[in-house]
Amino acid sequence: ETGVTQSPTHLIKTRGQQVTLRCSSQSGHNTVSWYQQALGQGPQFIFQYYREEENGRGNFPPRFSGLQFPNYSSELNVNALELDDSALYLCASRPGGVRGDGEQYFGPGTRLTVT
Amino acid sequence: GESVGLHLPTLSVQEGDNSIINCAYSNSASDYFIWYKQESGKGPQFIIDIRSNMDKRQGQRVTVLLNKTVKHLSLQIAATQPGDSAVYFCAESKAAGNKLTFGGGTRVLVKP
Numbered sequence A: 001e002t003g004v005t006q007s008p009t010h011l012i013k014t015r016g017q018q019v020t021l022r023c024s025s026q027s028g029h030n031t032v033s034w035y036q037q038a039l040g041q042g043p044q045f046i047f048q049y050y051r052e053e054e055n056g057r058g059n060f061p062p063r064f065s066g067l068q069f070p071n072y073s074s075e076l077n078v079n080a081l082e083l084d085d086s087a088l089y090l091c092a093s094r095p096g097g098v099r100g101d102g103e104q105y106f107g108p109g110t111r112l113t114v115t
Numbered sequence B: 001g002e003s004v005g006l007h008l009p010t011l012s013v014q015e016g017d018n019s020i021i022n023c024a025y026s027n028s029a030s031d032y033f034i035w036y037k038q039e040s041g042k043g044p045q046f047i048i049d050i051r052s053n054m055d056k057r058q059g060q061r062v063t064v065l066l067n068k069t070v071k072h073l074s075l076q077i078a079a080t081q082p083g084d085s086a087v088y089f090c091a092e093s094k095a096a097g098n099k100l101t102f103g104g105g106t107r108v109l110v111k112p
Helices: none
Strands: A006-008 A011-012 A018-026 A030-036 A042-051 A054-057 A064-068 A074-078 A089-094 A110-114 B010-014 B021-025 B033-036 B047-050 B056-058 B060-069 B072-077 B086-093 B106-111
Touching: A011 A018, A011 B047, A018 A089, A018 A110, A030 A074, A042 A064, A042 B021, A074 A089, A074 B106, B021 B106, B033 B072, B047 B056, B047 B060, B047 B072, B072 B086
Parallel strands: A011 A110, B010 B106
Antiparallel strands: A006 A018, A018 A074, A030 A042, A030 A089, A042 A054, A064 A074, A089 A110, B021 B072, B033 B047, B033 B086, B056 B060, B060 B072, B086 B106
16 A cells, blocks of 8 residues: 555535545655546546645646645545546655655545536 | 446456556657556556666566657566556656656456
């Protein structure tokens, strides 16, 4: 296991609702990234957080937002859920900051189903 | 756990044989390449990485080859074991700390 934890494991929401997913990074890792993985596809980068600020964003609309806390843990918030938001949401942490080196360690993910 | 790769290309390999998984990447500016292994119900697990100034790197039972001329990456697994059954993704980024762009993935099935 990587030491990155995510909660909840599974979640079912209705279209139009809002959801918050949580991630605790591995000890000492100050940079957290979020990825969306649709079934049968590779993960897609949503955004990255460092020092509680968003630093780098993929091609996702503003209804995808996040937070990073002083302890480096992070939240992913999705508003106005759509059916296509159904996916596995992965959190990855690494040391070293935005220009730092270091492999990314992924958590087990949160499986979100939107009905 | 849920299935990671329902419609992915599949490589079937006999236990003990060597496996070769190929990946074509898209960005010639990418400087850092990684292979991940993802088992059902789990997040991607780092296997091995390589920078663009290298063309080969070896780990324990794995070798990554990089051909920048044709933007091709491959992962070789020696003496494939049942525990190697998973979906394998290549990923690229402009630098080690930057966002990762993942390829489509290949499912490896190891036959006993």
